[in-house]
Amino acid sequence: MVCCHNDDKLITSPRGPFYGPLAYGFACGAHLAVHNNVMWNALGDPVADYENYTSVLKQSWEITTPEQWREAVDHLLSGENTASDGSHIVLGLRAQLFRQGVRRVDLPTWRDAIVHWAHPRQVPVEVAGELINLAGAVLRYEARFRADRLLPPEGTVHSTVAYDFGRAVNMARWGVGARLADPKHAEWCVVRAGSRARDTYASWQEYSAGYVLGRVIRFDDEQFSTWYDHALRGHRFLLSEPGSPWLHLSFR
Structure with missing residues (x-):
């Protein structure tokens, strides 16, 4: 199933998962899945996605080996990436x-x-x-x-670690597609990202605000550029699209 809004697409694998810890973890990576137009509830395909995800990991992360992939995903799951920006x-x-x-x-x-x-x-x-x-x-x-109603009138963001957890889910997806990760271990990483997100935030809205702030602190430099626009659009899309996992999976 494919649902679209401008350039964002919510693509759902008919094979699931749709509920449970694995689906919940995948939902934590939905921001990037929607933006990249990939299935939110599936790992990468080691045949169809191999060239693309190998390139993504090499060019954006300098990852070419299973050991480097494991180090990167562990770094994200521990929240150390956003910790480095203060x-x-x-x-x-x-x-x-x-x-x-x-x-x-x-x-x-x-x-x-x-x-x-x-x-x-x-x-x-x-x-x-x-x-x-x-x-x-x-x-x-x-x-x-x-x-922009990304936060309530008196709302603040208490943590940006959602950005790490969301990217950990996608790192799991890329690792399998690039043949650097065992699918079972990658699924464990997805579930772990979801568990850590649930321990840190109280709602999908709160999680998303943390994700967006983590993203713009790293890339936007207060320009309110496409880095912000894309993240805001994804936030609104995932909280309004009827097929969104954020609407059928309770955060807690």
């Missing part, structure tokens, strides 16, 4: 402020929290400055997210 630190400090009773965290308050965190750890001034700049970027992205 968002885990910045969002974690804001979460602490919320727990302390601060209802709205503006940039001066957030900046003070970052400085207070950085000083005893002897974090270099330039690194602390980058974290403060990232906090400002997050606030501006969240304002746009709320304007």
Whole structure:
């Protein structure tokens, strides 16, 4: 079954899965599956997809061996990819402020929290400055997210690790298609991504907002370019298309 909206396509394998932990994990990778016009609920085909996925892994990830693939998928499942951009630190400090009773965290308050965190750890001034700049970027992205109804009126993003989990699902897909991954292990990776997503987020909307913020922090540089437009379109599509797994699979 194929459902389309502009360039996005929701393609569903008639063989499933449609329910259960494996389907749930695949649904966590639906953003990229919809954008790339591939079946959201299937791994790659080691015959039909071999050349394409071999090229994707080599050119975009410098992956050519099973060992490199396993290292990459483990890196994504552990959330280490988004951790490298500082968002885990910045969002974690804001979460602490919320727990302390601060209802709205503006940039001066957030900046003070970052400085207070950085000083005893002897974090270099330039690194602390980058974290403060990232906090400002997050606030501006969240304002746009709320304007575009990607977030509710008072909503914020508490984690960007959804971006890693979503890509882990697709890394599993590519690994099988490129003949670098055993299908059973790849399925385990998909299920693991879903389990970690469920432990971190409360809804598909919340998960998607984390995914989009992780994506734009890495690629968009506050340009609100096609990187943002494509992610926003995928978010809306997956939350409105009748055949979307996000509508027939409960997040929790």
